[in-house]
Amino acid sequence: MKLLRRLKLKSRMILVLGLMALVQTGFIGLFAVHYLHQSLDEQIGQRALDVAKTIAATPQIIAAVQRRDSEYLQPISMRLAEETQARFVVIGDKDGVRLAHPRPEKIGHSMSDDEGDDNSPALVDGKGYLSKALGSMGWSMRGKTPIFSNETGEIVGLVSVGYHLDHVDQIIQRYSITLVAVIIASFLLSALIAVWFAHHFKQAIFGLEPEQIARLFDEQKATLESVREGIIAINAQGRITTFNRPAIETLGLPEDIELTGRHITEVLPESAMMEVLNTGEPQFDEEVWRQDHSIIANRLPLKQGEKITGVVSSFRRKDEVAMVSKKLTRIQQYADSLRSQSHEYSNKLHTIAGLIQIGATDEALALIGQESQSHQELINLLVSAVPDPILAGCLLGKYNRAREMGLQLEIDPESKMSALPEKLPREDLVSIIGNLIDNALEATWEHSGTGGKVTLSMTDLGRDLIFEIEDQGPGVEEQNQDKIFEKGFSSKEKEGHGFGLHLVKSLLGSIGGMVTCESAESGGSRFIVYIPKNQA
Known part of the structure; x- marks a missing residue:
């Protein structure tokens, strides 16, 4: 053996x-x-x-x-x-x-x-x-x-x-010789058939040995169970051949259900996997509603040569994808804020050091006082108007970011945002306001250059929290004021744009809010955000 x-x-x-x-x-x-x-x-x-x-x-x-x-x-x-x-x-x-x-x-x-x-x-x-x-x-x-x-x-x-x-x-001896010859011929024929069959069989299993197939099967099983995305595969007849535990959890199926061998339409009547099986065209980032939540699905056909042998689908709840996007956005905002503060204070320290070296101590002290006074005024405003430390920290970071760009972020002194609901996700709020301010700063800097201004007004009166952000950019054409919130739409020709405002609208939709865009008197754009205080 x-x-x-x-x-x-x-x-x-x-x-x-x-x-x-x-x-x-x-x-x-x-x-x-x-x-x-x-x-x-x-x-x-x-x-x-x-x-x-x-x-x-x-x-x-x-x-x-x-x-x-x-x-x-x-x-x-x-x-x-x-x-x-x-x-x-x-x-x-x-x-x-x-x-x-x-x-x-x-x-x-x-x-x-x-x-x-x-x-x-x-x-x-x-x-x-x-x-x-x-x-x-x-x-x-x-x-x-x-x-x-x-x-x-x-x-x-x-x-x-x-x-x-x-x-x-x-007679027996004569027949025995004939039988021996027949046995040898049968053995040789069987050997030739065995060679052909073994060669054909090896091609069918891609030249793998049984031990390699067993190891790959164990690895595939472990991999399927380790990934967080749900995975389902069907064969050419539309019957399920592979699935993992996250697939059952994501689709909300019973824990003890046996999927192997069942037709995909029995488990998911509205699945588009049969469409991919028939057409051979892959589908990427398709949004599908399942019960009370949305799923982002990818479907790819499996092929052997030109023949379609099945379809594999990977999917994940949309809220998990949105959560990852929000975390990445928040990390980017923190990084930008820290970089802005570091860059700004580095410039101020170099200026103060230069004034001291040339003996202009009075000017150095005046600059220090002016810097302290402007920051102290902003901090006092944020402390009184925005008691929430997360939102206040975000606004302080954007203020420093604006100064680094040579712009001014002006917060309306009459602003008041002290009635933030406890159920309102702070990371969602920071992502919404941060993305809108970043867009406003970029539009103002590209159109007006240094010296431009972005204004922010906040109020918590009434049933909604209202944020108004106005820039001095080129503005948005009236026919595009609704399209700019669509995924991938951007007035800029550079790649990588067209996702920030889409994320803003998606986040507002998840908390029951809305955003509108209109033309400002300065020629730029004004974005108005409405967030209901009564969070479900």
Whole structure:
């Protein structure tokens, strides 16, 4: 077994199939030889018995046996043996004493002495029978039958006709050589078929060994269960072949359901996997509603050459994708804020250091005081108007970002945002306001250059939280004021734009809010955000 495992799959298949063919043909050959031998024995024995019965029914033979006339019977028996091609014809009386025999010296002796057979079935029971025994003439197949008197019907003697088995052995030997040749030819043919089949089988499994297939299966199973995305695969008939635990959880199916072998339309009647199976066209980032949540799905056809053999689909809840986007956006905002502050304070420190080196200490102190006063005023405004530290920190970071760009972020001193609901996700709010301010700063800087201004006004009066962000950019054409919130739409030709405002609208939709865009008096754009205080 160890040696067999060391061989390649192709070699193993050739060896096993070849040995199987050898054993099968060998078994069939032995059975054929045995059956032929037995059939020939029976045919020769039946012929011997028929000849014996014919001789026993001859009136001259019956009369000579009754007279015990060996001189008459001896030459007749020799002639009959020659005519019937028998090995011998032996005639005996009712006591089993030979009256005719190919060897004259045996005449007068009992037939049972050296013929190795019991004559009682013929002499006592009066029945003809066959026997295979070693007698005085060697191994022979014999047919023995009693001789009945024509007058009384009594048994008066018996006739034994024998045929040598040398002829049978010659026939068996001749057929055995033929069978051996057939066995060898069958083995060679089976070996060729085994080579072809093994080669075809290896191609079907991409040249992999059984151990490699088992390892890949274990790896695939572990991989499917380790990924967080749901995965379902179907075959060419639309029946499920592969699925993982996240697929059941994402689709909200029962935990104990068995999906393997079921048609995809039985589990997911509205699935588009059958469409991909029929058309062969992949589908990416398709949004599908399942019960009370949205799913982002990708579907790819599986192909062997040009033939489609199945479809695999991976999917994930949209809120998880949105959560990842929000986290990335928030991290980017934090990084921008830190970079802005670092860059701004680095410039201010270099300026102060230069003033001190040239002896302009009064100017250095005035700059320090001015910087402290402007920051302190902003901090005081944020502390009084925006008690929430997360939103206040976001606005402070955007203020520093604007100053780094040579712009001014002006917060309306009449702003008030102290009634933020506890259920309102702070990361959503930061992503919404941060994206809108970033867009406003970029639009203002590209259109007006340094010295431009972005204004922010906030109010929590009434049932909604309202944020107004106005820039000094080129503005948005009226026919595009609704399209700018669509995914991928952007007025800029550079790649990578067209996703920030789409994310803003998506986040507002998840918390029941809305955003509008209109033209500002300054020529730029004004974005107004409405967020209901009553969060479900």
